[in-house]
Amino acid sequence: MMKAYIERFHAVRNGKTYDVIHPKMNEIMHDTYGVMVYQEDVIKVAHHFAGLTLTEADVLRRGMSGKYRSREEFQRVHDKFFENCTKIGYEQKVTDRVWTEIESFAGYSFAKGHSASYAVESYQSLFLKAHYPLEFMVGVINNFGGFYRTEFYFHEARMNGAQIELPCVNKSEYLTTIYEDQIYIGFVHLKSLETKVGQQIAIERNRNGEFRSLNNFFTRVALGLEQVRILIRIGAFRFTGKTNSGCFGRQCFFSAK
Numbered sequence: 001m002m003k004a005y006i007e008r009f010h011a012v013r014n015g016k017t018y019d020v021i022h023p024k025m026n027e028i029m030h031d032t033y034g035v036m037v038y039q040e041d042v043i044k045v046a047h048h049f050a051g052l053t054l055t056e057a058d059v060l061r062r063g064m065s066g067k068y069r070s071r072e073e074f075q076r077v078h079d080k081f082f083e084n085c086t087k088i089g090y091e092q093k094v095t096d097r098v099w100t101e102i103e104s105f106a107g108y109s110f111a112k113g114h115s116a117s118y119a120v121e122s123y124q125s126l127f128l129k130a131h132y133p134l135e136f137m138v139g140v141i142n143n144f145g146g147f148y149r150t151e152f153y154f155h156e157a158r159m160n161g162a163q164i165e166l167p168c169v170n171k172s173e174y175l176t177t178i179y180e181d182q183i184y185i186g187f188v189h190l191k192s193l194e195t196k197v198g199q200q201i202a203i204e205r206n207r208n209g210e211f212r213s214l215n216n217f218f219t220r221v222a223l224g225l226e227q228v229r230i231l232i233r234i235g236a237f238r239f240t241g242k243t244n245s246g247c248f249g250r251q252c253f254f255s256a257k
Helices: 002-013 023-028 039-047 052-066 072-086 092-106 112-131 131-142 150-159 195-208 214-220 227-235 252-257
Strands: 163-165 177-179 182-183
Touching: 023 039, 039 052, 039 092, 052 072, 052 092, 072 092, 112 131, 131 150, 131 177, 131 182, 150 163
Parallel strands: 163 182
Antiparallel strands: 177 182
């Protein structure tokens, strides 16, 4: 049906005609060249083509999309669809073809309002991804959305020129942040780091300025030894210029690992 819509669209643009199952289908859905595009088209075909009431047509739409009111009611509407088409005088092959298209389409169709909303969102997203790829990827990461796992979006950002930085207590927020072409992974992505710790670090730094040293950090942020070890392991204190093993002494670092 998607192929049919595209072919008919180009046919009209080139001044050509196209074949439809029945002239009534083109009359009902002239704007979409006789092809069902929206969920409402199922109701229109059932009502105007097969002579079902609007209530029955909606039962048909619901049943096709898996939202059965009752299977008995759906079967009754199904039978009436074919009975009405026979009374109207449609050829059996025409009725069968229309039913097949309804059946194949209704399960994944969108309401026209939803389709319009998705179209707008799709174009906006496409514009942002094309012109602001790094910011777009950070937005997807922070939305915890998308089809793929989060690391794939970090990789995509890197492929678009971003420099991916591990969390830093002086740069990172709870969520992932971007500074020009540098993307700092947010504390939210650190396994086993408590939510309140990641949030507290960002809040304290934004409220009272960057941390000046390790002592200054621990004076301002209260956290347990296990949480400290997590921050050490990922180099969150690298702003001090110390190595991981130098943050709290060699013995403490190795015990943390």
